Amino acid sequence: MKIKSSFLLLISFFQFWIYAQEEVKKVTHDFELELEGEYRYFYKDALFEGQKDHFPSLGITPEYSLEWNKGYESINFKGFFRLDVDDERTHWDIRELYYQKAKNNWEFSLGLKKVYWGVTESNHIVDIINQTDAVETFDGEEKLGQPMAQFTWITEKYGSFDFFYLPYHRKRTFSGRKGRLRFPVVIDKDDLAYESSAEEWRQDVAFRWKHYFSIFDIGLSHFYGTGREPLFTFDTAGNINAFYPVINQTGLDLQITHNAFLWKLESIYRHADTQDFFALVAGLEYTFSNIDGNGLDIGVLGEYLYDERDELAINALQNDVFFGSRIAFNDTKDTSILIGGIADLESSSKIFSLEASRRFGNTWTAEIEARVFSKIDTNEFILSNFSEDSFLRISISKYF
Amino acid sequence: MKKLILVGIALLSITTITAQSAEERGLQIANEADKADQGFNSSIVNLKMTLKNKNGQTSERLLITRTLEQSDDGDKSMIVFNSPKDVKGTSTLTFTHKIGSDDQWLFLPSIKRVKRISSNNKSGPFVGSEFAYEDLSSQEVEKYAYKFLEEKGNLLVVEQDPVDPKSGYTRRIVTYNKDKAYRLEKVEFYDRKNSLLKTLTYSDYKLYKGKFWRALTMNMVNHQSNKETQLKFTDYNFESELSEDDFTQVALKRAGK
Numbered sequence: 001m002k003i004k005s006s007f008l009l010l011i012s013f014f015q016f017w018i019y020a021q022e023e024v025k026k027v028t029h030d031f032e033l034e035l036e037g038e039y040r041y042f043y044k045d046a047l048f049e050g051q052k053d054h055f056p057s058l059g060i061t062p063e064y065s066l067e068w069n070k071g072y073e074s075i076n077f078k079g080f081f082r083l084d085v086d087d088e089r090t091h092w093d094i095r096e097l098y099y100q101k102a103k104n105n106w107e108f109s110l111g112l113k114k115v116y117w118g119v120t121e122s123n124h125i126v127d128i129i130n131q132t133d134a135v136e137t138f139d140g141e142e143k144l145g146q147p148m149a150q151f152t153w154i155t156e157k158y159g160s161f162d163f164f165y166l167p168y169h170r171k172r173t174f175s176g177r178k179g180r181l182r183f184p185v186v187i188d189k190d191d192l193a194y195e196s197s198a199e200e201w202r203q204d205v206a207f208r209w210k211h212y213f214s215i216f217d218i219g220l221s222h223f224y225g226t227g228r229e230p231l232f233t234f235d236t237a238g239n240i241n242a243f244y245p246v247i248n249q250t251g252l253d254l255q256i257t258h259n260a261f262l263w264k265l266e267s268i269y270r271h272a273d274t275q276d277f278f279a280l281v282a283g284l285e286y287t288f289s290n291i292d293g294n295g296l297d298i299g300v301l302g303e304y305l306y307d308e309r310d311e312l313a314i315n316a317l318q319n320d321v322f323f324g325s326r327i328a329f330n331d332t333k334d335t336s337i338l339i340g341g342i343a344d345l346e347s348s349s350k351i352f353s354l355e356a357s358r359r360f361g362n363t364w365t366a367e368i369e370a371r372v373f374s375k376i377d378t379n380e381f382i383l384s385n386f387s388e389d390s391f392l393r394i395s396i397s398k399y400f
Numbered sequence: 401m402k403k404l405i406l407v408g409i410a411l412l413s414i415t416t417i418t419a420q421s422a423e424e425r426g427l428q429i430a431n432e433a434d435k436a437d438q439g440f441n442s443s444i445v446n447l448k449m450t451l452k453n454k455n456g457q458t459s460e461r462l463l464i465t466r467t468l469e470q471s472d473d474g475d476k477s478m479i480v481f482n483s484p485k486d487v488k489g490t491s492t493l494t495f496t497h498k499i500g501s502d503d504q505w506l507f508l509p510s511i512k513r514v515k516r517i518s519s520n521n522k523s524g525p526f527v528g529s530e531f532a533y534e535d536l537s538s539q540e541v542e543k544y545a546y547k548f549l550e551e552k553g554n555l556l557v558v559e560q561d562p563v564d565p566k567s568g569y570t571r572r573i574v575t576y577n578k579d580k581a582y583r584l585e586k587v588e589f590y591d592r593k594n595s596l597l598k599t600l601t602y603s604d605y606k607l608y609k610g611k612f613w614r615a616l617t618m619n620m621v622n623h624q625s626n627k628e629t630q631l632k633f634t635d636y637n638f639e640s641e642l643s644e645d646d647f648t649q650v651a652l653k654r655a656g657k
Contacts, residue, residue, distance in 0.1 A: 032485060065657065070640075076657060102654055104645050116512040141511050154650050210649070212503070217516045259501070260520040289521035290568070293591075294625075297524065332451050332459050332528040334487065362459060365486045399485035 027068045034061040038395040042180050044388040050177040057084040059395075061095075072102045078145075082136070088176030088189075089135040095145045107152040112145035115164075117208060117221060119255040119264045120281040122303045122322035122342060126251035126266045128223045129206060131170040138181065138371050139353075144170045159211025166204040169194075169226045169244065180389045185240060192230050193243040195273070202226050202246070219253040231275060245272040260287050264303070277308040283322070295330030301340070319345045333358045347377035363400070369393040426546025426558045433582035434541050440612050442468045442642035446634045451529050454626040459484075461527060466640075466655075467538075468647050474498050475538040476647040480655045481527075491656035493647060494519075496538035505649055507656040514649050523568025530598060530620040530629040532568055535589075544572075554579040570594045580605070583613040591624075598622050608638050 036059035046053065060081045067074040078096040082089060098111025115129040130143035149165040171189045175182035196202040204225020211218055227247040232240055249270045256263040267280040283303030291298060301324040309318065324340030335358040342351045352372040359365050369392070376387035449461040462483040468476040474496025481490045489509030496502045502519040522534040544560035551557075556576045562569055573588040584602050591597040602615035618631040645651065 032488065034485075071655075074657075100654070102651070104643075107650055107654065114512045116514075118513075119515075152650050154645065154648050156644065160648070160650055212516070212649075214503075255516055257516045257518055260518050262516070262518065287518060287521065290524035293523075293568075295525040295528065297521065330525050330528055332453070334528070359484060359486060362484050363486075397486065 026070065027066065030063075030065045030067075032063040033400040034063075034397055035059070035400070036061070036395055036397045038393065040391050040393045042389055042391045044390055046180065047385065047388045048182070048184050051180055051182075052085055052178045055085045055089075055180075057082060057089070059083075069101075074100050076100065086135070086176045086179035088174060089179055091135065091173060093133065093144055095143075097145065105154045107150075107154070109148070109150040112147050113150065114143050114145065115148075115150070117219060117251065117253060118266050119217070119219075119253045119262075120266045120283060120303055121264075121285070121301055121324065122283075122340070123281050123305055124266075125268050125279050125281060126219070126221060126253045128221075128228055128249060128251070129164065129166070131172055131228050133173055135173040135175055135179070144173075146170065159209060162206075162208040162210070164206040164208075166206060166225060167201070169200040169202060169204070171200070171244070172228065172230060180391065181386050183240070183385050187240075187242065191242075194226060195243060195245045196226055200226075215257050217255045217257070219251075221251040221253075223247070223249045223251075227270070227272065231272070233274070245274055247272045260289065261285070275309070279305075279307040279309070281305050285326075287326075290330075295328075297326075297328040297330060299326040299328075300324075301326065305342070321345060333360070344377070344380075347380065348375040349377045349380055349383055350374040363398060365397045365399075367393075367395045367397075369395075422548045423546055425548035426560075427541075429548065429556055429558050429576055429578075429582065430541050430544070430546055430560075432578075433576055433584075436581035436583075437612060438469070438471075440469055440609070440638060442466070442638070442640055442646075444635075444637040444640045444642070445614075448632040448634070449527070449529055450630045450632070452628040452630070461529075466642060466646065468642050468644070474502070474540050476644075477538065478647060478652060478655060489656040491652055493649065493652040494537065495647075496540065498540045498542040502537065505652060507652045509656045512653070514653060520566060522564065522566050530622045530625075530627055531631075534562075534567055534569075535600070535620070549573070555585065556582075568592065569597070581611070581613055583615070596623055606636070608636055612638070 038057040038059060040055040040057070042053050062079045064077040065074055076096050076098055079092070080095050081092040084090045094112050096113055098109050098113045100107065100109045116127055117129070118124045118126040124140065130146045132140045133142040133144050134140065136142035146166060147168045151163045152160055154160040171192060174187040174189050177186050194200065202225060206221065206223040208219060208221040225246065226244050230242045231245050232242045235241055247270050249268055251268045252266070254265045262285040264284065265280070265282045269278050270276070281303055283301065285299055285301045287297055287299040289297045301322070303322040305320045305322060307318040320342050322340060322342045324338065327337040329335040337356040339354045341353070344350070352374060354370045355367070357365060357367045372390045373387050376383050378384050444464065444466050447463045447465055449463065450458055452458045460483065461481065464480045464482065466478045470476060477494050479492045481487050491507040493505045494502055504517050504519045506515045506517045508515065523532050525531070526533055526536055543563055545563060547559040549557040549559055554577055556578050558574050558576065560572045560574055568591065569589050570592055571590045574584060575586040576582045577585050583605060586602065587600040588596060589598040598620055600618060600620045602618055604616035605613050606616055607613055614633065614636055616633045620629045622628070
């Protein structure tokens, strides 16, 4: 928590500094608050002892931003707190707390921040800057705030160049004893060791080049540091030993936007002393737009997922196909539905999902989510533990 | 007799001139309107969008639009949503092109993702409103074929036929005001079945920098669904001196946050 208090110091310093400036009159404040009530119901009997079926939960997301210098300088904060039946899912985080300055063709950020890389929908393999807040969502799209210094240099002809200095590693969250979507042995995130002797304080770096020309959008990235995914190994007695390895990961993301077609490719090569592998996600998205003349859009998605790690792939997507459909009504309530399924090409394992959302009034939203694990192969190293963890989730949010 | 023939020839030539020039005059008016609005460089404006359904129930969206003028291609624009609050920060960056499809990126603030999106969907509604994407994109002369219809006092009425087959319209009937730098007063939209779909009226015009007319109110009525969308513009800023650096994917993320 040392790091968090030093950021609080930093923010008060910058606040003082702003008021010392002449641009004082142009400072704008913005405060937002989201309160979320959530209910998750796992309708099958639990596989492991202690696991619950019903998970009522509460989420709080406050956001605050301070802007000056015509918006070219700002301080941004986004906090998060969740209260849940599972003690490990009850957690808080500083998603963002950073100072940012932009001038002409460069931008600089300092603090805890979230950065997203990639183009595909079913899996996000290139995206590596932030640790996954794995207890939050099954799709892994919720992330923990990452301490960083980020410098971006933008050129008109050669695209943008991002340089990241990442001084601190954050450990992945895991479900507790009462939680679902876990292994038979409850993993305490603090029990996971590091390959680096500097542990979480290993000084990591990353680089990304992003450019577009006509219908092509391309990103090339490299990360050198402690990986975000723990590596699981077994000793002769069958005990799980998990640690965070030091990795070099090179990533490529490419999208071709041609009429209503989006062609997508993400690919990584990861090297560590104990592991080398290649993975890719490739696919397309096609949207039939304004079908009824009232704004109804139906998109169809298809992606192929490959991971050389085979059954040791933590996400269990080693040779799979994803099919999905995105339905957007484009109505005043922003009603949208995403349905999909991932099927393993080498076994019977399938995961089906449905996500739907809409707005009520001006300040309420409702979301429904379902994940169904079907015919999970008992030989699946990771996924077999989740075979009874199909669930329904409903959440209602109020925005202030 | 000779006179009569001469008059006849003169009449004939007048009619051929007008017959030939309905297209030319239409194009000429569009060019005049385009020229009159050249040189604004950049602008920032706040926009309140009020959506009204057929029962009179309303909902609102607040957004900020930044525009950067381009001399040899379509304009660049960035739209940032401020409300409803669940979509606050959602932003789009659009590079319009005089010829061919526009380039467009969407920023989703919840996951900080910038996504290149297809600009194929021209006829679909913008955020549930009565404005289609093509109604709000930069109006480039090259996007239509023109036909001058009539002159009513200071008003010039021109038919515009979209060049792009993906457009939701067969034609638009556009009324220009030639005494006010060819500003638009009214646009009538005819759907693909050639029946009247919508009428857009411009009002509360204000002159900026002594040259640029901007309507502070735009009202779109859909005659087929009886729904309406009103746009109210406030705080037009032509002094912001935005540059190319403010219209990049990096700037899009910064604007949406």
